[in-house]
Amino acid sequence: MKNMIGLELKKALSNKWFIAALCIGCGLSLASAVGDIFLFERWSAVIWNNVDTRFFPPASFSIYHYWIVLDISQPTTSLFYLLLPLLATIPYSWSYLSERKSGYALHLLAQSGRVPYLGSKLIAAFASGAIVIAAPLVLNMAVLLCFVPSCYQPDIYGGLQAVYQGSLWSGLYYTNPGLYCLAFFLLDCSFAGLWAAAVLALSSFVKNRIALLIAPFLFLILLSFLDEHLLIFLIPQDLTPFGYLRSMAIYSGYFTSGYTIIVEYAIIVAFTFLGALLALRRDDL
Amino acid sequence: MSLARIVLFDLRYGLARVWRIYLAVFASMLLLALSYYVNARVSQMDASSLSLGDYTVSVFTGMKKYIFNPNDPFNFPAAWMLVYLLASYLTLNYPYRDLQGVGKQVMAQAGSRLAWWVSKCVWVIVTVMVFYGLSFLALLLFCQVSGGALSLSVSSAAPVLLGFERGALKPEPWSLMSFVALLPLATSALCLLQLVLSLVLKPLFGYVCSISLLFFSSYFQNPLLFGNYLMAARSSVFVSDGVPYADGIIISIIVIVTSMVIGAVCFGRMDIVEKEQ
Numbered sequence: 001m002k003n004m005i006g007l008e009l010k011k012a013l014s015n016k017w018f019i020a021a022l023c024i025g026c027g028l029s030l031a032s033a034v035g036d037i038f039l040f041e042r043w044s045a046v047i048w049n050n051v052d053t054r055f056f057p058p059a060s061f062s063i064y065h066y067w068i069v070l071d072i073s074q075p076t077t078s079l080f081y082l083l084l085p086l087l088a089t090i091p092y093s094w095s096y097l098s099e100r101k102s103g104y105a106l107h108l109l110a111q112s113g114r115v116p117y118l119g120s121k122l123i124a125a126f127a128s129g130a131i132v133i134a135a136p137l138v139l140n141m142a143v144l145l146c147f148v149p150s151c152y153q154p155d156i157y158g159g160l161q162a163v164y165q166g167s168l169w170s171g172l173y174y175t176n177p178g179l180y181c182l183a184f185f186l187l188d189c190s191f192a193g194l195w196a197a198a199v200l201a202l203s204s205f206v207k208n209r210i211a212l213l214i215a216p217f218l219f220l221i222l223l224s225f226l227d228e229h230l231l232i233f234l235i236p237q238d239l240t241p242f243g244y245l246r247s248m249a250i251y252s253g254y255f256t257s258g259y260t261i262i263v264e265y266a267i268i269v270a271f272t273f274l275g276a277l278l279a280l281r282r283d284d285l
Numbered sequence: 286m287s288l289a290r291i292v293l294f295d296l297r298y299g300l301a302r303v304w305r306i307y308l309a310v311f312a313s314m315l316l317l318a319l320s321y322y323v324n325a326r327v328s329q330m331d332a333s334s335l336s337l338g339d340y341t342v343s344v345f346t347g348m349k350k351y352i353f354n355p356n357d358p359f360n361f362p363a364a365w366m367l368v369y370l371l372a373s374y375l376t377l378n379y380p381y382r383d384l385q386g387v388g389k390q391v392m393a394q395a396g397s398r399l400a401w402w403v404s405k406c407v408w409v410i411v412t413v414m415v416f417y418g419l420s421f422l423a424l425l426l427f428c429q430v431s432g433g434a435l436s437l438s439v440s441s442a443a444p445v446l447l448g449f450e451r452g453a454l455k456p457e458p459w460s461l462m463s464f465v466a467l468l469p470l471a472t473s474a475l476c477l478l479q480l481v482l483s484l485v486l487k488p489l490f491g492y493v494c495s496i497s498l499l500f501f502s503s504y505f506q507n508p509l510l511f512g513n514y515l516m517a518a519r520s521s522v523f524v525s526d527g528v529p530y531a532d533g534i535i536i537s538i539i540v541i542v543t544s545m546v547i548g549a550v551c552f553g554r555m556d557i558v559e560k561e562q
Contacts (some may be wrong), residue, residue: 020490065408078361082496086496107377146507218367224363225317226316230319230320
């Protein structure tokens with residue numbers, strides 16, 4: 001099993017799809033960072049010339065205002081989060097379908113068995129999805145830290161920060177912003193990994209690679225539409241990852257509850273196991 | 286094999302292959318119409334008075350011009366994106382799969398790569414037309430079932446309910462046909478651009494480019510981002526500071542012609558034998 005995992009990880013993290021998705025994510029994250037740096041430089045001139053710092057506390061313009069998870073000013077930030085579910089699946093979620101079609105899966109199954117093969121595929125898909133999202137988040141933070149201070153003073157007057165009282169983990173933001181950033185980093189990476197694994201498990205039902213990668217993304221867009229226009233009357237919360245992976249309520253105007261995220265994660269994990277179980281029982285590999 | 290036969294083959298075979306996506310389009314249009322109906326009821330409007338024109342505008346609304354405000358972060362128009370992402374998805378896979386499969390034999394028989402390319406461009410345009418035909422059929426069906434009027438007039442309450450910029454609204458009546466006539470043209474431009482990118486970059490990255498174009502069109506109101514012409518809330522038919530639909534026609538035609546020419550040149554030089562599965 002260990003050898004299988006090593007092999008799958010090597011395949012997942014060295015293929016050109018992984019590189020391409022990583023380049024797109026890092027490109028968007030870098031563009032956001034550059035835009036925010038220019039914004040920071042412009043605001044710096046205003047801040048230091050402004051005598052009354054009650055309304056423009058200088059420390060509000062720190063890394064905890066501009067990091068990509070908290071950023072609301074750059075279009076590339078919004079595009080990054082829109083593409084996040086798709087970018088997570090591009091590196092390796094198609095691999096099981098592709099190997100089944102080419103017959104390579106039979107070769108590996110004969111050597112290792114179904115459970116190690118599928119298990120290692122899911123682990124590799126999770127890892128590749130998580131890394132493809134983790135790298136841009138880290139890159140954005142690293143570039144911003146070269147220009148923007150990490151000093152901290154909460155903007156209690158509002159209007160400059162996007163984290164309101166009802167936002168997810170807002171208490172953590174105003175007491176320990178570093179831990180807040182770590183929490184969101186783990187949230188985003190874990191969602192990306194789980195989503196990539198779930199889409200790989202979906203290969204048990206879908207025979208077309210393009211449909212496998214795009215249909216789940218379209219499902220999320222549909223969910224976003226339903227959340228905004230219909231479900232909001234029943235469940236007044238942000239239900240889609242386009243919203244809850246960021247630090248504030250954006251898409252529905254309602255804050256996300258941690259319980260909603262836990263329930264959605266449980267659904268994704270359950271679906272992944274169901275797909276894996278069906279794949280294990282298939283006779284027509 | 287003549288060009289006409291290749292086109293007929295693609296129309297017959299290619300349209301049949303995407304029947305599931307057409308079903309999804311039909312269902313999505315019904316869902317979008319239902320959403321508008323529910324919102325009208327919640328706003329205490331007489332929902333049975335909504336016309337086919339109202340439903341049409343609701344489906345293709347998009348969003349009003351976005352001006353950055355820290356208290357109002359950008360929220361992409363999910364309903365509008367869903368419509369055009371489905372349209373893009375319809376035209377995404379078939380040309381590339383045909384190239385990997387029977388397309389090579391077709392080119393060999395026809396003795397021309399250009400014939401294959403032109404046929405695919407025609408297929409894309411016809412697919413877009415069928416997309417709109419099916420969409421209007423769905424809206425017509427919903428309108429009939431909900432007791433609405435089968436007219437193309439847009440009520441005065443519709444743009445307000447749909448979030449148009451009130452201060453910029455033009456006086457009634459609004460010429461819905463001028464807006465609707467531009468939609469297939471602009472969508473064909475989007476899909477043909479995606480076709481060229483799909484051949485060069487692979488279909489998935491072509492689709493990522495389409496998503497990005499639609500996203501930036503919703504973020505920036507710019508006449509060069511031709512996704513703007515697909516939004517009723519930004520059309521000069523409805524709002525005074527909207528994108529002029531005459532410009533939309535010109536830009537869409539330019540994009541269509543440019544995509545076809547560049548695609549023909551790129552495809553003519555492409556190695557098609559070793560396209561990976």
